[in-house]
Amino acid sequence: MKIRRLATTAATFDAELEQLLHWSEETDAGIETTVAQIIADVRRDGDATVLALTHKFDGVQAASVADLAIPPAELKAAFDGLPEVQRQALQVAAERVRRYHQRQFEVTCQGFEFEDEDGNRLGQQVTPLDRVGLYVPGGKAAYPSSVLMNAIPAQVAGVGQIVMVVPTPRGEKNALVLAAAHLAGVAQVFTIGGAQAVAALAYGTATIPRVDKITGPGNAYVAAAKRRVFGQVGIDMIAGPSEILVLADGSAPPDWVAMDLFSQAEHDELAQSILLCPDAAYLDAVEAAMNRLLPDMPRAAVIRASLEGRGGLIHTRSMEEACAVSNRIAPEHLEVSSTAPRRWLPHLKHAGAIFLGTYASESLGDYCAGPNHVLPTSGTARFSSPLGVYDFVKRSSLIDISHRGAQVLGPVADTLAQGEGLQAHARSAAMRVDASGG
Amino acid sequence: MKIRRLATTAATFDAELEQLLHWSEETDAGIETTVAQIIADVRRDGDATVLALTHKFDGVQAASVADLAIPPAELKAAFDGLPEVQRQALQVAAERVRRYHQRQFEVTCQGFEFEDEDGNRLGQQVTPLDRVGLYVPGGKAAYPSSVLMNAIPAQVAGVGQIVMVVPTPRGEKNALVLAAAHLAGVAQVFTIGGAQAVAALAYGTATIPRVDKITGPGNAYVAAAKRRVFGQVGIDMIAGPSEILVLADGSAPPDWVAMDLFSQAEHDELAQSILLCPDAAYLDAVEAAMNRLLPDMPRAAVIRASLEGRGGLIHTRSMEEACAVSNRIAPEHLEVSSTAPRRWLPHLKHAGAIFLGTYASESLGDYCAGPNHVLPTSGTARFSSPLGVYDFVKRSSLIDISHRGAQVLGPVADTLAQGEGLQAHARSAAMRVDASGG
Structure with missing residues (x-):
């Protein structure tokens, strides 16, 4: 060698x-065109497109998208059916990942609020995302560890609902992946994949709920689809x-x-x-x-x-x-x-x-x-972080202004807004100053 | 009405x-093509392209990119030359923004480390970005408040160097913007703009340092350029x-x-x-x-x-x-x-x-x-947060495994890696277990 x-x-x-x-x-123009078309089709025809493409690409035929869901009992059965040594290994891993991310949550996901000398209260409130989509690749790259590493931080962060998608080419399901989904508390699993699954999660269909963020690895079509729906939903890094x-x-x-x-x-x-x-x-x-x-x-x-x-x-x-x-x-x-x-x-x-x-x-x-295995690649560690609980919450600033605060800050905002030529901004601040005629 | x-x-x-x-x-195909070409030209010809395009688009001719830098003394002079009321208003604003973001830093940018029962130590270290580029629009949308809202969180986060770019069409400089840069502690300012400025920051030229992240608002060309260089550098949201x-x-x-x-x-x-x-x-x-x-x-x-x-x-x-x-x-x-x-x-x-x-x-x-005015738009508050100090740091996981830890965790990783068909992963964990023959 x-x-x-x-x-x-x-x-x-x-x-x-x-x-x-x-x-x-390299961005492949052919992939880009195909993915753009799939997303447009899913947005227009929803479940019908998802069904047709799942038949076409994965060779799986179903009467409805609801039939592509894996019921929780099947996830549990997959878990129960694992050899003891695998079941225990998955459990130890899940427990350690959970403990680490709980500690991470305590340190990184706190809100705050403080009062200044004029009685204004300023801070931030932290809230979990409502719904997250978890993409899990099918076939040879089906990694149960990825299910744990994506779903557990979301769950620890308090995400209300985790919707997992995993393609099952020719109907073949990976028992370890289903077992990991059970262990990680994933509520809904659909056996769909590719750009059609990403589009369905981003825009929602009659059967598949629209999510707020999509995480998880995938092939070039999945990556291209994630890039395209970014803005409509959040995405994790593209590795x-x-x-x-x-x-x-x-x-x-x-x-x-x-x-x-x-x-x-x-x-x-x-x-x-x-x-x-x-x-x-x-x-x-x-x-x-x-x-x-x-x-x-x-x-x-x-x-x-x-x-x-x-x-x-x-x-x-x-x-x-x-x-x-x-x-x-x-x-x-x-x-x-x-x-x-x-x-x-x-x-x-x-x-x-x-x-x-x-x-x-x-x-x-x-x-x-315990720490997450989803990490920044290609030198992006210069500016990005491991996947973590902080990726499944967001912050809202809190700005609570007192009567006295408005008197003190109003003239400041008034001056700066006028300097920027924004007179409604200036007036809106000035109006709240006593005896301003506002 | x-x-x-x-x-x-x-x-x-x-x-x-x-x-x-x-x-x-809407993504405009014409803008996309132009921007792709500008980025390729800057990557190939560096300063020469930046100079040529600054002449072409802004009507500013200079002998070198170094001549397009605004020396710190000029920033200070702009600040000192402001009317008293504007200077004071900027100072009050900067001070309040700084105080808020300092508090935010204390709450959100802590690392952590804990020891488990086997003597493994797990955690995260938080480090600031080395260099950040701040894009400030020229012309009618030149807002000194944006300079404060972008530069101060970066400074509070401990970013080593802030490089600001601001186009000056026909050579016209905005005194309030320069004054804000002085107040916010911006080290370097170049009077360049557009996609060429974004490309220069993302890839570096002989004169302009390559940065790790680019933040700040801009027109459609700037937004398209930021999207394209994303991955090479970090970017803030595109509003x-x-x-x-x-x-x-x-x-x-x-x-x-x-x-x-x-x-x-x-x-x-x-x-x-x-x-x-x-x-x-x-x-x-x-x-x-x-x-x-x-x-x-x-x-x-x-x-x-x-x-x-x-x-x-x-x-x-x-x-x-x-x-x-x-x-x-x-x-x-x-x-x-x-x-x-x-x-x-x-x-x-x-x-x-x-x-x-x-x-x-x-x-x-x-x-x-005090809180940041750069905020998620178009419904993206479902999954994103205000610009903050947390956007100017990144985290590295810390995984410190004891001899005892390797004995306990080795078999778990071995089992899971074999389940995923990754035998070198399995062996690498198993080798560290005593009497494994490793």
Whole structure:
């Protein structure tokens, strides 16, 4: 296996790094046109379009959209029917995700109100979204962990109703996905997918409720549909390929780091795995471990393609410099593979999730540590955050003005509004000042 | 003036309300093509394109982009040169906006970390964005209040550098805008605008620093450019026409409510002003006040066009029902025009800002109450929040796993990863379990 090697000491490093990171999401004109048409059709014909397209794309025929709903009893049966070890693992994961997001809710979703010296009361009230749509892909990328990671924060935030859609090509249902929906308290599930499902959630049909926000991953059609309905409803981020960056000081067994890089690479050929280390011998040891471990991996072909196409082993002058390079990359997952990881934390500014210590493998975070596995990709950790309870609430400012407050603030607003040429604004403030003739 | 009257008792109410609210942002293919070309040109030729387009669109010729920068001394001179009353009004507004957002920062921007029973430490760290671009429109819509409302939250959040762009058609600078930039602590100002300014901020040029997020209002070209660079950088919301909804129990002087409706309508012909009241006589009184007050308004033509085209007076059965209709509309600005406004607050779920009491005119909130005046429009208050300090920070999850934690969580992740067919994930977790052979 041939993985690119870079060194920060090379004069060409900046250009090489840029090339390594380069990824552009092409917008496909054909997909855009198809998706625009599907959305228009769903808006016009509602359930009829959803039924027709579910037949066409998924090979599922039903008399009505109501027949495409999975009743709660079927979700529960799927859960009850799992092997004990899977059921317990799902339960542990759900419980830990719930506990983490409850703590996150307490810290991040508080409203506030304070009174100023004139008796005005200013603040914000926080309220949950009424209804959220959760898109779950069907087929090979059907991940029960995604159901937990999207539904539980919504539920903790107090969202009134979670409507899940999941396509079931040729009628095949994924028992783990249904079990996760049961466990996460999803109220309604429809076996529909694609742009038609996104459109139905965004605009509502006779059977499918209109939601306020749509979250969850999907293919290029789903992503294009989410972009198009944005504004009509909220959406979560649209993710690029998944990424891991390991910052190693050489204290972890090389096999562990090799397998962590594999765990990202096995997602798909575009996934990106990068290792930064100031010790060239350790880079060699990890590379040797990768070559030794690869043949045993069931997804070896995908791992190889990903690592050869987009992977990188970067030799840095120091751990400090490795932190600086990491900040430039702003990775989705950042493992600080060190027995003293807290030493480097103050240097790390941009990352979706930071895994601290040699025991903190990304896979634990993907499934059951508790924090969300939906994270900003493609450098967007410079300005975005993990999916969280804060994505399922919104804030309203509260502006409660006293009689005295109106006397003090009225002239200020009057002056500024006149400066902007907005005389009704000025008059509306001035009228509330006593003896203004208002 | 002829303003639409609706009554919730009418069988046709739902349809009439939907028609009243109808607003669709048309995407103009010509604008899209032009903007795509400008962005491509700026990415390829950087400063040269910015200079050429600034000459072409704004009639401003300069030898270099550096020459388009406004030095801090010029901002300060603009501030010092303002009439005393304007300078003081700006200072009061800036101080109040700062104080409110400091309080908001304390409540909403805390990180957290907690330890579970296995010694794992889980949490989130909050860090400010490195660099933010602030777009300020030139010409007639140049609002110093927007400079304060965008720059101060960024500054309070700890953003390292705020880069402001403001076009100056024919070289004309707005002294109030420059003064506001000085007051808000903006470090760098370039007199550029349009899609070229957005592209320069998103990708950087030799002279203009690449930013992590772009906020601030703009025309259709600016909005289209912001949509296109989204993903490369963060953006704030893209606002539709401004709206006010007044929920009146009849306790405010009708002139006050009339002027508040005008203050929204004077923004532009598409702005929307709606009054909800269970008292038909009060609706008559407000309408009479509007007819009496209109001729005195300098912007009477705009106000009339807006109110006749998109305004509405809605007679409801009760205040409770008025609250329910308001939730359906999810207005940008919601005035609860009542001497007992807190009675209705628990009924109000969706609104950008809620103004409580007869003294709380929207204009006070627009300029100086303290809360942000950048608010979700077009019903997006169902799922979005006012611009705030939380828009200028991002979160990174912290996942610190103990040796014991790896023993407990490893088997859980192993099971779930195998259920998803991701064997490298499974192995990466399993390897860290003692005596696993890893």
